[in-house]
Amino acid sequence: MLTATRGRGRMDWTDWASYLYLGLGTLLMLGPVVWLGLSSLKSPSGLIEFPPTLLPQEQARVAVPNYPNPLPLYRITQGDHAGQTLAEVRKIGLQATMVDPAAPDALIRVPIDDRAKVMHLHAAWDNYTDLLQKFAFGRYLWNSVFITTVAAIITLLLNSMAAFALSKYRFAGREPVFLMMLATLMIPPTIILVPNYLIAAVLGLTDNPWGVIWPAVATPTGVFLLRQYMLTLPDDLLEAARMDNASEWRIYWRIVLPLSKPALAVLAIFSVMWRWNEFLWPMVVLGRNETFTLPLALNSFQGELTTQWNYLLAMTVVTLIPVTVIFAFLQRHITQGIASAGVK
């Protein structure tokens, strides 16, 4: 729709305004993510470079005979050697001892203000490979994937069952039950953190992925969302199924669930995002390092004294990917869900 205009094929001023507005929004939303992605490819020295660079850059180094390590390269900006590219041997105070890589025997002294670093593009992929080799990243990833997937499936199942009952059965106390469910939305999770923990501890769910899964599977938001959608399904369909000898379970499984797909997709996305990004509750329940989810692992990367920013950034990128992919796949259902709800 990038070519959509208000006028007949020509750009109206409102088009300019709306594209400008949209562009600004895109920049605001996408900018930090792009910045994160590019930064995750920077080496530790590239990260602390000042002024910061957008692209992952690194100071060029060159191997010079007689010196064991490659030496950093500088372009001399003024003085006798202006225009030359020299390698630094050492730096004392405001004077640097440098050498011409082409003539390594002669040492040259240059004031440090007279030179500029020679930068070149360099993607530090080892941020990612190290992550997989040096740290128990695979372990954390698996923990997160397991908890997210299982919790999402159970959430969909339980919430849709509750929503089905609340939307399609008439029973005494239906409205109070529903209102009570909604009322729990008003209780901040931090308030019930301690009681929840006590229950989890009594049930032996601490240090256990199920301790993260069970308390979160029944969500009032999910029940509400699905109930509202199921209310739009015609009762005739359920009655037709009843006439067709279908048991109540079969009506739920074969008629109501397939027809609620758009709403289920929306809830699936929510559920995955909640569980994947959840931090506080897992941190409380999961104590042992092996049981950590990705957000907990990310947190443990931030040490008290030092933080390995390059790994932290790479890990953050990896953490973002699954949610993005799932959103990309299920997004169609969201718009479909909204559209069909609007027609009815």
Added chain:
Amino acid sequence: MGRISGSLALEGVVKRFDRTQVIYDVSFDVADGEFVVFVGPSGCGKSTLLRMICGLETVSGGEIRIGGERVNDLPAARRGLALVFQSYALYPHMTVYQNMAFGLENLGMPKAEIASRVAEAARMLRLGDYLQRKPTALSGGQRQRVAIGRAIVREPRIFLFDEPLSNLDAELRVGMRTELADLHRRLGTTMIYVTHDQVEAMTMADKIVVLRAGRVEQVGPPLELYNHPRNRFVAGFIGSPQMNFLDGTVAASDGPTLAVDIPGLGLLRTRAGRSVAPGTAVSIGIRPEHIRTGHEGDNNLTGAVAGVEQLGGLSYVRLNDPGITIQIPGQTRLAHGEAAPIHFPIDAVHVFDADGLTLPVA
């Protein structure tokens, strides 16, 4: 397989929603293989009655028997009935085949038998080419046929139709009406059909049940209802255009003939089974198609033409003073404002008492 009797009997059936009563003491019998139509204005309880018969609504009082067996407490699925919904209620996520097979799958029927039954129904309803389509890809008439197919494959004892043609356009409706009548002839199964359209009732039914406000007004074959309506409501509801009614008082009662004084129009003679005291308020009714143009003998009136509808084969003329409609075979030359002489044949005039009940002809 011997067919189980599809007879139906209602005895003193009552339905209440909380404190509101919607069905009052309804009783009638339906013989096996009959085509029965429930007809009445909207809100008369005909759909509720149908849903009670098929088990989707509970019965508050009285008894419903299918094939002689009391079914009040039997769940819908076990009554051996099939319902065709007004909205068709096809499962939108299933293909036509799956829609028809769903009920049979639920019975645990072998796949081969399901396939043969669906194929048979599809052949009968000319749906063979559409079996793999979803309902959204079908026209209204095709969806209607799928809904009927879904009922047929279950080989029910009784077919129930809840205003099945009301979502179709006029042309399709006439076509489907014929198809349904054919289907009934071929299957020989009891069918109960709910409609608010008295034309559908007249053309399809073996027996019509006229309902009003939760009560049965009259049960009988279409022509009996047309010729001998039991009260003013049935007389007005059956027949199109509506019967004309004129209010008056009895001027003289002489055995079988009754002279009714219509204010402003004079005396009209009619027949009644019993003598009525002069001065009693009555109303007379006459169908538009029974009124003749021109004067002959007595019972003659002259009205002013208020409007003419020419349908080609016949014409409807609306008159003022008296405000009635007459039907004239063929085309008419009458024009707006002209005086139209008309004649009420004495045998075509119905008389109703003040409560709307027919004074029967002896």
